[in-house]
Amino acid sequence: MEHIIERLGHHGDGIAPGPVFAPRTLPGERIEGEAENGRIDAPRILAPSPDRVTPPCRHYRACGGCALQHASDGFVADWKVGVVRHALSAQGIETEVGGPDTSPANSRRRATLSGRRTKKGALIGFHGRASGVISEIDGCTLLHPAILAGMPAFQALVVAGGSRKGEMAITVTHSTAGLDVTVRGGKPLDGPLRIQLSGLAGQHDLARLVWEDDVIVEIRPPVQVFGPASVIPPAGAFLQATVEGEAALTRAVLRAVGDAKRVADLFAGCGTFALPLARKAEVHAVESVAEMLAAMDRGWRHAKGLKQLSHATRDLFRRPLLPDELAKFDAVVIDPPRAGAEAQTAEIARAEVPVVAAVSCNPVTFARDAKILTDAGYRLDWVQVVDQFRWSPHVEVAARFSRGHIPGS
Structure with missing residues (x-):
């Protein structure tokens, strides 16, 4: 049975009317195969897309590590930006979406x-x-x-x-x-x-x-190395997937925060953003894993030329920072897990922090949390797409939200 692929789903599979899902296919392709439970596991490509390329890795068909090596770099870039735009549009939000800033091959550290x-x-x-x-x-x-x-x-x-x-x-x-x-x-x-x-x-x-x-x-x-500091993370601690991806996200966060003098870094990890921010601002880092904060603190103490960096161990899902705690900050950086940070975002909105630099690895929960801020009077100034999981459907974003006129915006 023949099918025409109309679009890609969030996992990178092609979707034909039905819906019928077919891995390693692209929009516009005509394919053949019998669907079982709405899925064609081994589709035959009858009419390939002009965006189809030869996968660069010889393990592509057997390995589950990459899902989009059959697509051109240009197609993947446009698709990932489109995923972010679609997630925001579903929440009624329109803004400038830039990127993606894509990590090179053989960069996953x-x-x-x-x-x-x-x-x-x-x-x-x-x-x-x-x-x-x-x-x-x-x-x-x-x-x-x-x-x-x-x-x-x-x-x-x-x-x-x-x-x-x-x-x-x-x-x-x-x-x-x-x-x-x-x-x-x-x-x-x-x-x-x-x-x-x-x-x-x-x-x-x-x-x-x-x-x-x-x-x-x-x-x-x-x-x-996080900015000016050398950090020894605990074994298995979270780390951005590539040096290039980390650098792109850090640039976006620094750009978003601008000249803020007092910054809260929420879900701070080992200091990926807190330590570079401390070059110009006093930073308060909050993270649920005490060992990660201890590693950050040691790195800060041995670095030179940094401003005050305080920290607190706290589960921000159970105990988000409240408006009276947020009132002293000029900007907040927030980089939650894939589930987003709905409760914490609501408290930031209530506190009316002037600037929010948001980092997310899930465009859907990012857009949900963005809606909380825009409904509270924030403007979404821009979104930068970062692709450090090359050839995968994974998408990351960094964004700037602001209230009123902010110097340097």
Whole structure:
């Protein structure tokens, strides 16, 4: 049966009337295939789109790590901007949408790989699409070269600490000192295994190795640089996916905040935005994970030329900052998880903070929270799209909201 793809859904699948979903298809394409439960898993392309290209990665069909390598860069860029515009339009909001600022190939500095012991050694990679099968990723076009070079280390760790029955999760981050590796799902840690793992970390020159929650060895501090400060994040702590993406978001936040002298940074993490902001403003950082704030604080104390940076551990979903607490700030930076920050945004609106710099990894919840602010009298001045998850349907945004006339706006 033939179908015509009309548009892409939020997960990057093509959608034909019905609706019928077909992965790795593009708008305007004529395809063939039998739909099962509204989905064609292996569509045959009868008439390709002019935006269709040859995927650059040889693992594309087996691996689930990328969904849009069959589309031209120009198409993906326009589509991601369109996703943001559509989300805002659904809330009745129109504004300037710029970008996207796209990270280059082989720039992903953080990933969670799957690992499983085999008869011959170990299998390391990403899961296939909607599959429990692990696809090897040698020559991956997404990951940073340093992570790809660490594959022998990951295989050795799985052989030493894995079982044939279970799957392991290997979270690896490229730091200035080398690879920072956290492993979960392996054998329980005992004395002999600890000695073996420590030896493997030294043999493969890992900066830090953590097994579940136990630090096996830290040969060199796995430093990340946030503006003027060097920070050693806790194992497995949140980090922007690429250096280029982090830089784009930081530029947007600094542009949005402008000359504000007192700034609150909410969902601050390890100081991605707070530390660069502290060059010109007094910053109060709020985050629910105390270890991340402690890492930020150490980085601030060792940096030079920064203004006051205070912090508080607080669950902003359960206890958002209230208007009387927000009244002393000239600007608020807010970077919540995918669920957004509906309750906290409502309190910011009530407080009438002059400027809000919003960062989001979910255009739908961003638009929902933007509606709260615009209904309260804020103007959405601009939105910048940032694409640091290249070839995926994932979209990030940074935006500026303001009330009245703000100097420098």
